[in-house]
Structures are given as C-alpha cells and as structure tokens.
Amino acid sequence: MPVKFFLAGFILCSIITSCASPAGGPGSQTTPVSPGAYIQNKGSDTIVNLALAWAERYQGEHADVRISVTGGGSGTGIAALINNTVDIANASRKITDQERAEAMKNGIDAVEYVIARDAIAVIVNPHNPVQNLTLQQISDIYSGKINNWAEIGGENRPIVRLSRESNSGTHVYFLQTVIRLGNANDKTLFSTDTLLLPSSEGIIAEVRDNPNAIGYDGLGYITPEVKKIAVAKTAQGPYSLPSVETVNNNAYPVSRDLYMYTGQNPSQAVRDYLKWIIGNEAQQLVVDLGFVPILGSRAGAAP
Amino acid sequence: MRRAARISEFGITTLIRLAGYSSILFVVLILLFLLREGLPALGEVSLSNLFSTRWYPTESYFGILPLILGSIVVTVGALLVAVPFGIVTAVYISEIAPRWMREVLKPLVEILAGLPSVVLGFIGIQLLSPLLRVALNLPTGLTAFTGALLLGGIAIPTVVSVAEDALNTVPRSYREASLALGATRWQAIWGVTLPSARSGVITAIMLGVGRAIGETMTVMMVTGNAPVMPHGLDALFLPVRTMTATIASEMGEVANGSTHYNVLFFIGITLFVIALAINVVAFMVGYRRRTRAERLLS
Numbered sequence: 327m328p329v330k331f332f333l334a335g336f337i338l339c340s341i342i343t344s345c346a347s348p349a350g351g352p353g354s355q356t357t358p359v360s361p362g363a364y365i366q367n368k369g370s371d372t373i374v375n376l377a378l379a380w381a382e383r384y385q386g387e388h389a390d391v392r393i394s395v396t397g398g399g400s401g402t403g404i405a406a407l408i409n410n411t412v413d414i415a416n417a418s419r420k421i422t423d424q425e426r427a428e429a430m431k432n433g434i435d436a437v438e439y440v441i442a443r444d445a446i447a448v449i450v451n452p453h454n455p456v457q458n459l460t461l462q463q464i465s466d467i468y469s470g471k472i473n474n475w476a477e478i479g480g481e482n483r484p485i486v487r488l489s490r491e492s493n494s495g496t497h498v499y500f501l502q503t504v505i506r507l508g509n510a511n512d513k514t515l516f517s518t519d520t521l522l523l524p525s526s527e528g529i530i531a532e533v534r535d536n537p538n539a540i541g542y543d544g545l546g547y548i549t550p551e552v553k554k555i556a557v558a559k560t561a562q563g564p565y566s567l568p569s570v571e572t573v574n575n576n577a578y579p580v581s582r583d584l585y586m587y588t589g590q591n592p593s594q595a596v597r598d599y600l601k602w603i604i605g606n607e608a609q610q611l612v613v614d615l616g617f618v619p620i621l622g623s624r625a626g627a628a629p
Numbered sequence: 630m631r632r633a634a635r636i637s638e639f640g641i642t643t644l645i646r647l648a649g650y651s652s653i654l655f656v657v658l659i660l661l662f663l664l665r666e667g668l669p670a671l672g673e674v675s676l677s678n679l680f681s682t683r684w685y686p687t688e689s690y691f692g693i694l695p696l697i698l699g700s701i702v703v704t705v706g707a708l709l710v711a712v713p714f715g716i717v718t719a720v721y722i723s724e725i726a727p728r729w730m731r732e733v734l735k736p737l738v739e740i741l742a743g744l745p746s747v748v749l750g751f752i753g754i755q756l757l758s759p760l761l762r763v764a765l766n767l768p769t770g771l772t773a774f775t776g777a778l779l780l781g782g783i784a785i786p787t788v789v790s791v792a793e794d795a796l797n798t799v800p801r802s803y804r805e806a807s808l809a810l811g812a813t814r815w816q817a818i819w820g821v822t823l824p825s826a827r828s829g830v831i832t833a834i835m836l837g838v839g840r841a842i843g844e845t846m847t848v849m850m851v852t853g854n855a856p857v858m859p860h861g862l863d864a865l866f867l868p869v870r871t872m873t874a875t876i877a878s879e880m881g882e883v884a885n886g887s888t889h890y891n892v893l894f895f896i897g898i899t900l901f902v903i904a905l906a907i908n909v910v911a912f913m914v915g916y917r918r919r920t921r922a923e924r925l926l927s
Contacts, residue, residue: 484768492687521853524878535759538768
C-alpha cells in the first residue's frame, strides 16, 4: 500500500512539475486562482508523499484552501523559497548557511519547522544471533569489506545484502549517512552484489526467510517477523534500537528530522496549515506513512 | 445491388489492408520513439562508461554490460527448461496421448499461459526461492536460477501451444507411410513428424525466447536485481539484474530527459535489437529447414 501511494504521489507530482516547467520554472506561478488561499508547497521527494497526504486531508476539511505539492528535491524546494516562488519549502536536510544567506539577500529570513522524523532500521533474520552493530560495521558490510557473519560475531554464514532500489530516497540517505558515514567526499558505493529489491515488502520477506540476509528500511515498514539491530555510532556504544522514543531523544543514530521552511512572515493560511501539521490528526498520518511523529512539545515547531 | 456489393467489398479490403499496414506502422513508430529518446545517451555518456561493468545510475555509472549478460543468463536458463519440456509435452499431446487426454491437456496448458506473471513472481518469492536456498545451500534464493525456472514455466505454454499446432498440421499420410515402412513410433516421431513440423517448432521456441527475454515482473521479483557481472557458470546461482527489470524499476522515478532517462531508453533499444535479431535468425533457420525437410519427404 505505501508503495502504491508513493507511486501515485510521484505521478501526480511529475504531472504538476511537467506542466509547470515550460512556464519558466521559478518565478512563474504566483497568481492565486481563487479568492480563497492558495499554498505552494515544494521540495524533498522523501516528504512528498506525506505532504500530499496532508494536503489532501487538509483541503478536504478546508474547502477554501488550495495546496499544490511538488517534489524535485530538498535543494529545489529551498531554491524556490530563496526566489520567493513557494510558500512552504520541504527539506529532508537542514538549510545550509549559504542558502540562508542567499535568502537574506532577497529579504527572506527562512523559518524552520520540524514536521516529522524518519528512522531507518537495520534488520536481520530473527535466528541471526547478531544483536548490535556499529555504523562502521554496517558500512563495511554494505560496501563489501565484511562478507561473513562470523567476522562480526555471528554464525559462519555468507552475508546477503539487501537494499531498496537506487532511486529510493531511503537508499540515498542510507548511502550517505551509513555507508559513507556522513562524509561528503567519500565515494564508497554499495557492493555490486547488493540485492536491489523493488519493494519494502520484498526486503521484509527475504529477511524473514533467509538467515544470511541483512536489510534496512523505514521504521514504518518493519514487521515483528524480522529482528531490528541495535546501532551505535562507535564501538563503545551505547547501542540503541530504533523506536519513536529513541528517535525523539536522538539516541538512535540513523534518523533525521524532516523540515518545512517558510519566509519570516507567512500568510495566515500558511500559518494555520503549519499549525495543523504539527497537530494530532496530521501527525497520525505521519505514523500511517511510516515516519516518526514529532512530539507536540518539540522546540521550533509552533509558528 | 452489384454496385453496393462492390463498394462494401472495397471498404472491407481497405480496412483489412489498413489493419495489416498498421502493425508495420506501429513497429516503426516504436522504433523511432526508442531511437529519439535513447540515442542522446550516446552523446551524454562515454562509450567506455556505457559498456563498463558498473551500473549505479544515481552516481553516473552507466555500465549496461551486467544488465545485458543478466538478461542472457536468465533467458538461456529459461530455455533450458522450456524447450525440452515444451516440445516433449507438445509431442505427447499431439502424437501419443489418447483423444480424451488431449482434450483435457490442451485447455489446461492454455490456462497456464494466461497465468499473470506477477502471480508466478509471488509464488517464486514465497515458495520457490526459500526452497531453492535450502535445497541447493545457496546464500540467497533470489537468483538467476529461480528466475529461469519461473520464466521457463511462463514460456512452456507458449512453446507447447505453438509446437502442438505445428505438429497437427503434418499430414497424417507422413506418419502412416513411415509406420508402414517399419519405423517404430519413436522413429516416426523423431525422424518424420518433428522434422516436417520444424519451422513451426522453431517458431514456438522463438516465441518462447521472446516471452522469456521480455518478461519483467517475475524477474524483478525473484532475481535479486543485483547488477553483478556474471563470471562463469555459477552465475546462474547468483543474483542478476536484467534489462527489463532495470527499465521497469527505474523509469518511474527518473527525471524526464535526464541522462539516466536516455540510458534507460538505450537499454530499450538494445532489447529491441536483440528481439529483432532473434526473429531474423529464427525466420532464416526455419525457412531453410522447411525446404530441406520438404525435399526429403516429397
């Protein structure tokens, strides 16, 4: 179901983008079509599903508000914010100092909202005795340096690496944060014999059945039939399992905040929308889509 | 009255002619579209990159060799399953089975042909791949071999159906003559019936190849999709990534007009050329064999 939803979201987005691009990209569509409020929302492909789900639900409840959601990547969204062509930019990373300065030049002081969180769980077969791994060990497994479970305290079995397809946002995030350990100059890639499975369900099924397998996936996709690995930044620990709590207290290292950015004086409609997003109803959709909801009390959330 | 008949006659023949031409038109249009979208890849990616052994498009590694070889490994494996099984089944249905058996088997095979490939893929993931992993002691059950077995299953009904039709068109007198000359039943089948149905049988095999190499859903689900270069025979028991699975899984999320997009279409061109080559070879082989067989039997 999430895969289908993602696909539908993507198709919708690509239709929107392909219609918008001939008009000249940034700077083109700012004219409101109806007397009601019109919110332009653009950016991260990771968030696009969630943003679409929110927009659909919100428009269903507020007939006078129209929200257009587009993907394109975090950079695209922030660039559009800098050029003042969107109301809300989605980003799965923080705005850089350089981007913030550019926005300032155009008179826009970007305001950050944490709207959801995302954890990637590393999973193995329940019969696999390995409980804990460091980020370095996971990196070595996926880049092909470690090829047998015995090298990291498991049974003498070959390691079968599973991953989502290379165009999945999770794949890219995992490559950057885990395999390259966050080092932007690192050119390490997935080992070529990594199995690239087309769906999260495929990964879960193979990990469930195969004691050799290791996989990773968004926390929302993990079922009780597979075993989550406790991950630590260094060998000294502490090792922590992914959960809503460990993500929210920053104990689990493979997690990130998802952001929305606006200018310093968003319209009342945008303010209402952002307020609704951090509310219970919208955060329930976050859970439904496999992300980690933010706690109501998180700083920087309320506009 | 006669005039009306002539007009309707003209209308009908025109319609039929247009229908005939339209298939040519469609193939040409498809080819043109593929070329238009795929050829720019040659300008954007250096040949040494395009024909390298690393496929990782998001970091601009566009080596399509592992994908081509992956498709070949799976297809050849599927043929090793489908050709013997398919032809033997066709011979049984057409030459040996009693009438009631034939009337049960033929529709059953045709039902098998209508089985959606995603269902087979599902069976592959849930049943076949765990079974093969344990039985053959493989690291993972998602291998080229799993894909080949299932693709063989997909190609068998096609092979059986077409080969059986071809065997049926062999005149009864051929069999009777060979039996009258003292040939055993096996000698009549192997020496007379099969050779005279050769062109049809080869068409059956080629349709099977087409079915196997173009199949997408099943291979995407069960072959593991790891773009590894096959080394030697054990490649059959390792994961592979086929051309079709690559296009299917990556086309949906690639930016329109990007290098990656063009390279995916270039893979489509490669697939098209391979399919064309198979058909041309099949036509030539089938044609030559038939004349020789006919000469022998006339």
